[in-house]
Amino acid sequence: MAENKKQVEQITDMEVDFAQWYTDVCKKAELIDYSSIKGMFIYRPYGYAIWENIQHLMDAEFKRLGHENVYLPMLIPESLLQKEKDHVEGFAPECAWVTMGGSEKLEERYCIRPTSETLFCEHYKTVIHSHRDLPKLYNQWCSVLRWEKTSRPFLRHREFLWQEGHTMHATEAEAREETQRMLNVYADFMENVLAMPVVKGRKTDKEKFNGAEETYTVECMMHDKKALQAGTSHYFGDGFARAFDITFTGADNQLHHPHQTSWGSSTRLIGGIIMTHGDNNGLVLPPKVAPIQVVVIPVAQHKEGVLDANRAVVERLTAAGFRVKMDDSDKAPGWKFAEYEMKGVPLRLELGPKDMEKNQCVLARRDSGEKTFVSLDGLESAVAEALEAIHQGLFEKAKRNLEEHCYPAFSLEEAKAIQEEKGGFIKTMWCGDEACEDRMKAEAGMSSRCIPFAQEHLGDVCPICGKPAKHMVYWGVAY
Amino acid sequence: MAENKKQVEQITDMEVDFAQWYTDVCKKAELIDYSSIKGMFIYRPYGYAIWENIQHLMDAEFKRLGHENVYLPMLIPESLLQKEKDHVEGFAPECAWVTMGGSEKLEERYCIRPTSETLFCEHYKTVIHSHRDLPKLYNQWCSVLRWEKTSRPFLRHREFLWQEGHTMHATEAEAREETQRMLNVYADFMENVLAMPVVKGRKTDKEKFNGAEETYTVECMMHDKKALQAGTSHYFGDGFARAFDITFTGADNQLHHPHQTSWGSSTRLIGGIIMTHGDNNGLVLPPKVAPIQVVVIPVAQHKEGVLDANRAVVERLTAAGFRVKMDDSDKAPGWKFAEYEMKGVPLRLELGPKDMEKNQCVLARRDSGEKTFVSLDGLESAVAEALEAIHQGLFEKAKRNLEEHCYPAFSLEEAKAIQEEKGGFIKTMWCGDEACEDRMKAEAGMSSRCIPFAQEHLGDVCPICGKPAKHMVYWGVAY
Numbered sequence: 001m002a003e004n005k006k007q008v009e010q011i012t013d014m015e016v017d018f019a020q021w022y023t024d025v026c027k028k029a030e031l032i033d034y035s036s037i038k039g040m041f042i043y044r045p046y047g048y049a050i051w052e053n054i055q056h057l058m059d060a061e062f063k064r065l066g067h068e069n070v071y072l073p074m075l076i077p078e079s080l081l082q083k084e085k086d087h088v089e090g091f092a093p094e095c096a097w098v099t100m101g102g103s104e105k106l107e108e109r110y111c112i113r114p115t116s117e118t119l120f121c122e123h124y125k126t127v128i129h130s131h132r133d134l135p136k137l138y139n140q141w142c143s144v145l146r147w148e149k150t151s152r153p154f155l156r157h158r159e160f161l162w163q164e165g166h167t168m169h170a171t172e173a174e175a176r177e178e179t180q181r182m183l184n185v186y187a188d189f190m191e192n193v194l195a196m197p198v199v200k201g202r203k204t205d206k207e208k209f210n211g212a213e214e215t216y217t218v219e220c221m222m223h224d225k226k227a228l229q230a231g232t233s234h235y236f237g238d239g240f241a242r243a244f245d246i247t248f249t250g251a252d253n254q255l256h257h258p259h260q261t262s263w264g265s266s267t268r269l270i271g272g273i274i275m276t277h278g279d280n281n282g283l284v285l286p287p288k289v290a291p292i293q294v295v296v297i298p299v300a301q302h303k304e305g306v307l308d309a310n311r312a313v314v315e316r317l318t319a320a321g322f323r324v325k326m327d328d329s330d331k332a333p334g335w336k337f338a339e340y341e342m343k344g345v346p347l348r349l350e351l352g353p354k355d356m357e358k359n360q361c362v363l364a365r366r367d368s369g370e371k372t373f374v375s376l377d378g379l380e381s382a383v384a385e386a387l388e389a390i391h392q393g394l395f396e397k398a399k400r401n402l403e404e405h406c407y408p409a410f411s412l413e414e415a416k417a418i419q420e421e422k423g424g425f426i427k428t429m430w431c432g433d434e435a436c437e438d439r440m441k442a443e444a445g446m447s448s449r450c451i452p453f454a455q456e457h458l459g460d461v462c463p464i465c466g467k468p469a470k471h472m473v474y475w476g477v478a479y
Numbered sequence: 480m481a482e483n484k485k486q487v488e489q490i491t492d493m494e495v496d497f498a499q500w501y502t503d504v505c506k507k508a509e510l511i512d513y514s515s516i517k518g519m520f521i522y523r524p525y526g527y528a529i530w531e532n533i534q535h536l537m538d539a540e541f542k543r544l545g546h547e548n549v550y551l552p553m554l555i556p557e558s559l560l561q562k563e564k565d566h567v568e569g570f571a572p573e574c575a576w577v578t579m580g581g582s583e584k585l586e587e588r589y590c591i592r593p594t595s596e597t598l599f600c601e602h603y604k605t606v607i608h609s610h611r612d613l614p615k616l617y618n619q620w621c622s623v624l625r626w627e628k629t630s631r632p633f634l635r636h637r638e639f640l641w642q643e644g645h646t647m648h649a650t651e652a653e654a655r656e657e658t659q660r661m662l663n664v665y666a667d668f669m670e671n672v673l674a675m676p677v678v679k680g681r682k683t684d685k686e687k688f689n690g691a692e693e694t695y696t697v698e699c700m701m702h703d704k705k706a707l708q709a710g711t712s713h714y715f716g717d718g719f720a721r722a723f724d725i726t727f728t729g730a731d732n733q734l735h736h737p738h739q740t741s742w743g744s745s746t747r748l749i750g751g752i753i754m755t756h757g758d759n760n761g762l763v764l765p766p767k768v769a770p771i772q773v774v775v776i777p778v779a780q781h782k783e784g785v786l787d788a789n790r791a792v793v794e795r796l797t798a799a800g801f802r803v804k805m806d807d808s809d810k811a812p813g814w815k816f817a818e819y820e821m822k823g824v825p826l827r828l829e830l831g832p833k834d835m836e837k838n839q840c841v842l843a844r845r846d847s848g849e850k851t852f853v854s855l856d857g858l859e860s861a862v863a864e865a866l867e868a869i870h871q872g873l874f875e876k877a878k879r880n881l882e883e884h885c886y887p888a889f890s891l892e893e894a895k896a897i898q899e900e901k902g903g904f905i906k907t908m909w910c911g912d913e914a915c916e917d918r919m920k921a922e923a924g925m926s927s928r929c930i931p932f933a934q935e936h937l938g939d940v941c942p943i944c945g946k947p948a949k950h951m952v953y954w955g956v957a958y
Contacts, residue, residue, distance in 0.1 A: 035551070035598070036601060042550070042602050043549055044549060045548065045549055045617070048550055049548070052548065068524035068528070070521065070527050071521070071530075071640060073514045073520070073521070073638055074591075074622060075519060077516060093581050096577045096579070096589075098575045098576060098591070099578045102573055110575075112591070122514070123514070127523075143550075143621075145553070147581045159552055159553055
């Protein structure tokens, strides 16, 4: 390994400087590049291919549950954005505004969508009339723009790619059910596809989405013990419907306002993958979204029959549905090994003359470095098993990281001390007051991550103010 | 048929008012809706699903040819847009400009991308260094914005969805080859997937893309005999590479500028589908991109076993890979027939108690109205054959429309008279001067569609100015 590392450009060790390690991986694995506008990034082929795989799998699940994709305009007239008070207050400060069309000054300025609730509501008003028109289960894949002051690849962009689901329902119960259903879709996706274990819970009022009645979240823990909000699902009640005057005639022949949800996840998931699974040799990709699942490296490729044997393996694995790439370039094997390690390819297959004699090949796991000899006869199932084992291995390692770094605390000072010494999620009781959240932020640098569904009783009072406790809360430093 | 039509909202006959017929179909087939911003449209689920099918098939072909997808920012700094003189002159007049970020006025204004050559060039400058880095074969699926004064659903939007390919090559020959390869990808796609026959050719200098050395096009003829430019492929030479100072070290160890192409197609293809295949009962979709390929309508569905038999058929066809929907709602069959005719579903399958006794069902073709009884035993192949026959039928009908409405003309007056009486593509010899194109436009209302690859010799002189002719040109009124 040490030898290989010399052959590619070094990246900073994560123990030395995690932030620099992260940036190095983003650049050296060729995931992303900077553009000339601060905070706007270029998704390079390898990074975009991960997103395509995420899209493909998530979209199939949305559709299986009856959702339909649509595309709404990227511009929102200022007057439309202002229709829901809490919503505009939250988003207006970070809008980019279009004020000129061609050479003419516009009569009303338009913001580039930071999110599309207002646009969906305007459309829903024209297509929802009767209870027969409900539910509307829409989703949109697009980019959104938020004019933030700081930026970091994948984690905080001024423009980022995401999906936003927007649904309308005849009853509160149905809308609440949808909110939970989609939260669970995200939780299952993070765990079963991205191998990222989650904590599920509800956001506090301070942290909820602007305009929502309730926001639910899946929170993941990164390798550096910081939190990443990986997906959120919002219940709106009929607040937007009232603001936008959306009504339908019920089976009772009366006019009603529909109940609404929205839910979103974004390319920050790629940042989550990097920081959950990566190591000092670079990226480590969960097999289900890896653009290349198996890289085939011919050994002694100049020898007779080696390339043909390797090509046959590529054909077999491709036919079996794996994403496979052969590298028969003239680079040294050590160089190739290091390069595909940097790119996080889950499985490396080596096949040379000696292996051919024995009707076998070598499979090397990116996550553990483990190498095994495998008979070519059962290659397809051996590869499938290895990829599944890698997924499981990644998930279990991340799960241990999460479980080993959740600490109860019984005073603000203790919470602060644990955060400074160990990081992680710190759980305390909480009175429900925003003032205590503000104190935790000011004194211990942590925001509330969620009120987890899995509540524990750690006492009867809020350790911050001493008032009676309402919930147990997870606190953390978040990306 | 007449009976059915009474049961859904009427659309204008295409012979009465083609433009109104088109708008009616767009709305009644639930493809698209208007937003509150002029020229910006909402792609509704059924319209967007057509686009998803187009994307899916086209993207697979791009990837098969080695292209990789990327995503670049939506904003272009004004200074970047200005780097290539012809390009900025063409696009600046229709840019939407962002001048405010949050509450702050920007130091430099940014335009929302009308196309992304400049952004790609900026990125290529950072990733191309050696001949080993070439070719770069990138594609991007995104929306672009052009602040046009007039708009029409799918055909002319201020914001529309498209793909833009951008490639860089070591040699002129390779770049020219790519330009033609991608033109042929479009031509094959239009004909083999969308059943839209094309005329392939080169644009005149007046009609070429701003900044390109040469633009190639596939031109389709709509039912009303007007032209639709369905896809274009541009050869740039090294003009942008020079303007952006992009160089690479060749195998000869010298610095060179790479040669560039770009190529694009957009959601206007959906407009093309509507106007090529539609009829007075609504939309007619080519089977390969139809969101629903077969609609299954149970007959006498209250009778015992009917719904089960229909469900079994849906399961079989879905398992065979067809996109199938059953409508067992309580609407009258005539209503359902008319509704799915309006939506252009290629094949309707009817199955009732009498059919069940005979182990058969009815297949009704949307394009011809033809109904056949088909044994349930070989249903999968019968459906596959019917869909293929529909594709062929649509293509041949459109091909006849194209071939029967191409007329030679030998004077400007004749060209004008033919256009007024018959419409279609009018072919004449041409001297190559823009002044003659301007006269044709001013006097006969036609622009040059292309210099077709399939040249004919219709004489030795330009019928407009009398100077020696260089090419035969197709003229037409274009969308």
